[in-house]
Amino acid sequence: MALTNDVTALDGQNSSMFSVISVLQIFLLLLIPYLIVYRWTQRNKPGPKEWPLLGSAIEMTTNFERFQDWLLIYFAHAKTFTARLPTHYISYTVDPVVVEHILKNNFTNYPKGKNFHEIMEVVLGDGIFNTDGESWKRQRKTASFEFSSKVLREFSAVVFRDYALKLARIVSHAAYSKEAIEMQEMYMRLTLDSICKVGFGTELQILSPSLPDNPFANAFDHANATIMLRFVDPFWKAKKFLGIGREASIEKSSTTLDNFTYKIIRARRAEIKVARASGKANMKPDLLSRFMELSEDPENNMTDKTLRDIVLNFIIAGRDTTAATLSWFTYMMAIHPEIADKIYEELVDLEKRSMSKESANSTLTNLLDLDEESFNKRLQEFETHIDHEGLLKLPYLHAALTETLRVYPAIPLDIKGIAEDDVAPDGTVLKKGGLIGYSPYCMGRMEFIWGPDAREYKPERWLKNGVFYPESPFKFTAFQGGPRICLGKDSAYLQMKVTASLLFRFFKFNLVPGHKVVYRTMTALGMAHGLKVTITKRVH
Numbered sequence: 340m341a342l343t344n345d346v347t348a349l350d351g352q353n354s355s356m357f358s359v360i361s362v363l364q365i366f367l368l369l370l371i372p373y374l375i376v377y378r379w380t381q382r383n384k385p386g387p388k389e390w391p392l393l394g395s396a397i398e399m400t401t402n403f404e405r406f407q408d409w410l411l412i413y414f415a416h417a418k419t420f421t422a423r424l425p426t427h428y429i430s431y432t433v434d435p436v437v438v439e440h441i442l443k444n445n446f447t448n449y450p451k452g453k454n455f456h457e458i459m460e461v462v463l464g465d466g467i468f469n470t471d472g473e474s475w476k477r478q479r480k481t482a483s484f485e486f487s488s489k490v491l492r493e494f495s496a497v498v499f500r501d502y503a504l505k506l507a508r509i510v511s512h513a514a515y516s517k518e519a520i521e522m523q524e525m526y527m528r529l530t531l532d533s534i535c536k537v538g539f540g541t542e543l544q545i546l547s548p549s550l551p552d553n554p555f556a557n558a559f560d561h562a563n564a565t566i567m568l569r570f571v572d573p574f575w576k577a578k579k580f581l582g583i584g585r586e587a588s589i590e591k592s593s594t595t596l597d598n599f600t601y602k603i604i605r606a607r608r609a610e611i612k613v614a615r616a617s618g619k620a621n622m623k624p625d626l627l628s629r630f631m632e633l634s635e636d637p638e639n640n641m642t643d644k645t646l647r648d649i650v651l652n653f654i655i656a657g658r659d660t661t662a663a664t665l666s667w668f669t670y671m672m673a674i675h676p677e678i679a680d681k682i683y684e685e686l687v688d689l690e691k692r693s694m695s696k697e698s699a700n701s702t703l704t705n706l707l708d709l710d711e712e713s714f715n716k717r718l719q720e721f722e723t724h725i726d727h728e729g730l731l732k733l734p735y736l737h738a739a740l741t742e743t744l745r746v747y748p749a750i751p752l753d754i755k756g757i758a759e760d761d762v763a764p765d766g767t768v769l770k771k772g773g774l775i776g777y778s779p780y781c782m783g784r785m786e787f788i789w790g791p792d793a794r795e796y797k798p799e800r801w802l803k804n805g806v807f808y809p810e811s812p813f814k815f816t817a818f819q820g821g822p823r824i825c826l827g828k829d830s831a832y833l834q835m836k837v838t839a840s841l842l843f844r845f846f847k848f849n850l851v852p853g854h855k856v857v858y859r860t861m862t863a864l865g866m867a868h869g870l871k872v873t874i875t876k877r878v879h
Contacts, residue, residue, distance in 0.1 A: 386413050386420030386431075394423035399571040404867075406571075406860045407751050407780040414781050419767045425573040427454060429754070430767060430775040433782045437763045439813040441755055441775060443821035452756015454774060458569045461593050462562050465645065466652030478649065479826070485629050486826045491537070494624040495830055496837070498536045500722055502529050503838040505546050507718045510846055512548065514874035515711045519851050522669050522870040526662035526838075527556060533834060534657030539603050539627040539650065540610075558595035559654070563861045565589045570754065600650040604643055607631060626653060659863035660749035661831050665838060666870050667747035668740060670856055671796055673848045673872060678739060678798060683877060685735045686844040692732075693724040706845065706876050714845075714876070721844055730836045736843075738801035740835050741809075744817040745789075746796060748779035751864045753819065779816040780864065788814055847875040 387395040399422060402409035410431055413420050418434040432438065441449040450471035463469035467478040485491050506529050513520040528546040531553070535541040545553050565585040569575040579586040607627055630649050634641035672679040706714065754776035761769045769775055786793045789800070801807055812820030818828045825831075842848075850856070851871040859867035 385417035387422050389423050393573075394425060394428075396424050396571065396573050399424075400568075403568060403571055403860055407778065407858070407864075410752075410778055410781050411784060414778075414785065418787075419763065419765055421767070424571070428770070428773045429570075430769060430773065432763070432765075432767075432775065432777050433785050433788070434763075434765055435782075435788065435811065435813045437765055437767070438777045438782075438816060439811075439820070440764050441777070442813065442819060442823065445761065446822050448758045448761055449755035449775065450758060452758070452774070455754055455756055458566055458575075461589060462559075462566060462596065463652055463655070464648030466648035468652050468656065469648075481629060481633060482626065482826050485626050486830065490624045491626075492830075492833075495537050495833060496727060498533055499834045499837040500725055502533050502536075502546060503725075503834075503841045504719060504722050505529075506838065507841045507845070508715050509546070509548060510842060510874055511711060511715055511718065514846060514876050515714075517873070519871050519873050522848070522872055523662065523666040523866050524550075524869060526665045526669075527658065528553070529665075529838065530658040530662040530834070531556060531654070534654055535603070536625075537830075538625055538653045538657060539607065540623045540625040541603050541606065554595055555599040558592040558599075559658075560861070560865075561585075562589055562592040562596065563655075563659070563863070564859070565592075567861050596651060597647065600647045601643065603627070603650060604631075604646050655862065656825075656827055657830075659861075659865065661834055663749050663863045663865050664740070664744055664747070664831075665835055666866055667864070668743040668835070668839065669842075669848050669872070670850075670866075670870055671739070671743055672843065673850050675796060676847070678796075679843060679847065682736050682739060682839070682843050685733055686840055687879070689729055689732055689840075690721060690724050690844070693729060705878060707878060718841065718845060722841060725837055725840050727833075730833070730840070733836060733840070734802060734805060734807045735798060736836060736839060737807050737832070738798040740832065740839065741801050741807075741815075742796060742798045745783040745815060746794075747858075747864055748783065748817040749863055750817070751780035751858075752776050752778050753816070777816060782814070782816055845877050847877065848872045849875060 387398045389395050399406075399409075413431075414433050419430060419432040419437055421428055421430045451469055452471075456469055459469045465474060467475060467482060470478070506525055509525060510520065525546070528550070532543050532546045535543050545551055545556075566589075568585060572578075575586060578584045579589075604627075608631070611628075611631065627646070627650065630641070630646060634646060672682070706717065709717065754774050757769050757771055757773045757775060760771050763769055782788060784794050792800075801809075809815070812818060812824060818825035849872055851873060854871045855868055856870065857867050859865050
């Protein structure tokens with residue numbers, strides 16, 4: 340009897356298992372045709388294909404490390420396309436007409452938006468690059484006034500020259516010691532020191548021969564990479580809540596950033612207090628001083644958190660973007676030595692024009708005969724010729740830097756929110772709550788914009804009879820366009836030209852054999868493995 344019961348129970352279990360298997364088989368038999376039909380209906384859809392519920396999330400996340408080149412695959416077939424994610428959709432475009440529509444003609448309909456703000460808030464907070472409306476207008480107005488002031492321009496020029504000379508001495512030592520040097524790190528140190536001095540009147544002194552550790556920069560880079568991944572990861576909020584993946588460590592990075600910025604704010608408040616107590620003027624020629632003065636007016640409703648956001652926004656604007664461009668420029672000079680030679684000749688001509696005939700003859704001295712101390716004195720002599728007037732006489736250098744920004748833009752992808760339903764000039768339907776992004780990186784490689792040589796590095800494309808001619812900001816989008824056009828454009832060019840003038844007048848840069856140069860997907864287009872080079876001195 341017991342055996343009979345066991346057999347009966349076993350038969351029941353087998354029957355239940357068979358029923359489950361049968362249901363699964365039926366489900367799969369129905370699911371597979373459904374998926375085939377689902378994908379078949381998308382055969383003519385521009386852009387990445389989608390899966391039910393997940394949309395294009397899998398393809399986007401698996402291609403994250405090469406994201407710009409992944410976009411290029413689809414831009415080869417359509418100027419504008421849309422990718423859907425579980426929570427929202429993103430349209431991407433390289434069409435200058437559409438770019439002008441979202442940046443200028445219908446500007447108010449394309450703010451940073453809630454999604455963008457939420458993703459970037461851990462780093463940018465409510466700063467100028469992560470806010471809209473009255474807050475943005477107020478910050479923009481103040482920053483615009485300061486960037487246009489003669490005092491800030493003159494102060495910036497002195498700071499940029501001083502730090503460029505510090506960097507040139509480090510590069511000089513690498514040349515004499517015949518040691519390889521990682522230039523992207525050097526440029527990051529240069530620009531962070533510079534922006535903290537120009538923006539906040541603070542000396543970090545990380546650009547020194549000892550190359551001190553920089554926990555702020557490390558935290559900033561980690562947070563930067565994490566927030567970029569959020570744009571294609573539909574589950575980032577869940578990961579943040581659970582404390583897993585990259586989201587697990589972003590709070591630590593955020594704390595490091597906060598400690599750094601609040602330290603700067605406290606130090607400046609203390610300086611102002613001491614200055615006022617002694618009856619001295621408390622204003623310095625930097626941006627933070629101006630914003631701190633405004634914060635004393637209760638109507639402006641500015642707290643230390645507001646100032647923290649301002650600090651980090653200008654750091655990302657002044658550090659990463661300029662350093663990334665200088666890195667790619669150096670890379671271009673290393674693989675295009677004939678262009679580096681033209682820049683060298685232009686700089687030598689500038690120096691000769693700036694000196695008396697008798698002194699100019701001394702520039703032909705063989706630099707290879709100089710010891711390191713004498714060589715560094717030569718660097719300092721040349722630095723005196725790098726003034727605003729002299730920099731205006733370097734059209735080929737300006738063209739080469741601009742061409743670098745065309746093919747390796749500092750901000751490779753700019754994303755906007757969509758406030759209300761709209762139809763783009765090319766007929767693309769843009770739904771409220773979605774996102775739209777334009778890719779300066781991909782636009783620089785579009786033949787319909789730049790011609791059949793779009794992927795070639797040619798500074799000459801910017802010159803006519805030796806004179807530099809700019810392009811429309813909706814075609815050359817490295818500095819945006821419309822009401823949000825980059826306020827620091829002139830300042831960025833100034834620092835890049837000062838630094839490049841000093842370095843490429845005296846040095847040749849050679850890639851370390853086997854060193855792989857690829858971009859890293861971040862807010863700014865940095866190099867994933869840095870830029871390792873060896874240095875050779877010019878002969879004269």
